[in-house]
Amino acid sequence: MTLKIALLGFGTVASGVPLILEQNSEKINQLTQKSISISKILVRDEQEKSRLMALGHNYHFVTDIEEILADEEISVVVELIGRIEPAKTFITKALESKKHVVSANKDLIALHDKELLAIARQNKVSFYYEAAVAGGIPILRTLSQSLISDKITRVLGVLNGTSNFMLTKMVEEGWTYEKALQTAQELGYAESDPTNDVEGIDAAYKLVILSQFAFGMTIDYKDVIHQGITSITPQDVTYAQTHGYVIKLVGSIEETKSGLAVEVAPSFLPENHPLARVNDVMNAVYIESIGIGESMYYGPGAGQKPTATSVVADLMTLSNEVATVGEAKLFNNFNRPTKIAKLEDNQSAYYFSIALSSGDKVALTDFLKNEGITVKEFELEKSSNDETLAMISTTSITKQVLQHVQQKLAESSDYQLINAFRILGD
């Protein structure tokens, strides 16, 4: 028996799919009782088709999605084009043609999952996307199948390989942000427009998807607070290190009494925290729960073979479910009413770096005290342009207090807030 599939797109990840199917055919055939065969591949135009065939790729390339939709032998469409359109239209049409869909498209799923999952349900087909979050880490299926019995209270993730590579170099080699970005671009880790990676947008998309699987809540992307790594200075890195912390871009989802607090931001992690050791382009998801307590899932967040391996796992799961149950299952069954945390329930300790017109420690401490902020540690330093820089760690404050003090500092002529980063607890 053969499971016939179509690929949409033949970029880096897509071309990894036949690699995995071939290199691991023995196990795949045994565990699905089938072989998986690529019937058709959709490419952009005749020019791309010619280019790929000239490179020796011996597939049935097509340039019109209708050729795939009309092929009744194809039961699964694998979308690996990325971004929103035309991927969204193609996936919609595939589901409406009663074809199961596998995708690695986090942007699309984070922004349009409700709509697409509804179309899948209506047409009694499945929509799987293990590769969309943390590429090679099987975190979504682990959440929906293995952590089924546990109540998760907090998820912390290092979810963007590009920014983690840059921060690792900034922390371990003392590189500036600019040098780290340039090197990431030279190595092909960062795109020429690195916005999605360095501004936390990519990680925010992943948090939207993780929230569904870990907490059963479908949050809107706009409810994810996100802050990137562009403002991190060597002073911040040094302060963190001398106080026993490592700065990482951490995506967090925490269930508070009013709902989920979801945020991507540069964060101080205690240096003995399991996530603090996740370096270079590696990703990890750290989970706090009432049953297991703490667990972590670590692996590559991107890359051709890791991502293709997750895509093929979706294909095999689909194939086995269709064979045994007769229809494929929902990827995630956990659903609760979505609630977003009130600002006053969203709490964290903070690190502030504040430029001062004078080095008056007492005045700044009092200023912060007036805003309801208790200073735990206070250091003064001369900055490179001869300003005085106060570096402060606080006890836990709410987002409400944070926003208020940010506004007060903006209004003040004595102080200028340079950075405010969360300090995550031990």
Next chain:
Amino acid sequence: MTLKIALLGFGTVASGVPLILEQNSEKINQLTQKSISISKILVRDEQEKSRLMALGHNYHFVTDIEEILADEEISVVVELIGRIEPAKTFITKALESKKHVVSANKDLIALHDKELLAIARQNKVSFYYEAAVAGGIPILRTLSQSLISDKITRVLGVLNGTSNFMLTKMVEEGWTYEKALQTAQELGYAESDPTNDVEGIDAAYKLVILSQFAFGMTIDYKDVIHQGITSITPQDVTYAQTHGYVIKLVGSIEETKSGLAVEVAPSFLPENHPLARVNDVMNAVYIESIGIGESMYYGPGAGQKPTATSVVADLMTLSNEVATVGEAKLFNNFNRPTKIAKLEDNQSAYYFSIALSSGDKVALTDFLKNEGITVKEFELEKSSNDETLAMISTTSITKQVLQHVQQKLAESSDYQLINAFRILGD
């Protein structure tokens, strides 16, 4: 609808099952469309029954397994007695009574899995045991469901919490083995007879089970080479640290060209290896594969709630499979002919500590060279009893060469081999 279960035993882990069922009932009910209810609990005798009831436990305790087997409403039996008998007889009878079985009993499964799985198959019922390996880490289901598409080449695991706690104290606090063992016993981590934990037997059982799920091979326990932590000296710990390594009790399964090399032994891990940071009673499984590359799964290896959470995940999975497919599935479908690696294919770099009658570095280097061993680093030190101690790291050698040199050193009057530990690669 209700899934009715029986517990065999009501010790620490078993009494965690009702805790998890209660604390997480909302999610459990939603994801199974059922409630899970404990109909009967088997205890040893009337005395234990009275003791538990006096403590306020309001369950239907029974002292005869037949009362559970004859109860047709009970569809799953959860065995949490541990060790071989009477657990084996009870599981056999439960399976023969067409009841699914969930167990956390690694000793039993490692030694008698073939027999028990055959009985389960004959009776068309399932036998699940996620909690048997690394308690709270969902490694077995991850291997059989998420890593289904990947070809695993090597598994390294820190699989025994007790010995890892002891080694962490020996490495970080400089404690002796004796002090570490005493503290572990005082804290309840080690039993009064710690043999299974400190001699690597417990970890070896787990490797037998992991071999099935990761490599599809059912190896015999006797084919697992195992060596404990009892001989590790402070000198070994210091040598490792000054050379950039951490000593851990590592269980490893590697597929060589002739078959699986399976071993538990104290091992030098590079200090930047993800497993090197797994401390105290935590466990982790690190996987090398052709698709994902490297991934790690980290969490508590034991404990009431983590283990009970894995048991309840098995119950929920069973419940959902019976509801949708009509029968429960095999826990692991991956099966290949079992092959054990030839000694000459089982290779590693090594650390030797050798006591010498004289401090002749050249003579010992030549002695080793004659055995086919290339010395990479060589240090001489005075031991506590004024002997000279050579501490040596070698390039990669085979187990054949290792056994030969061990025999030669045993025959020699000049040398006494104190320890030989693997150095695992970066």
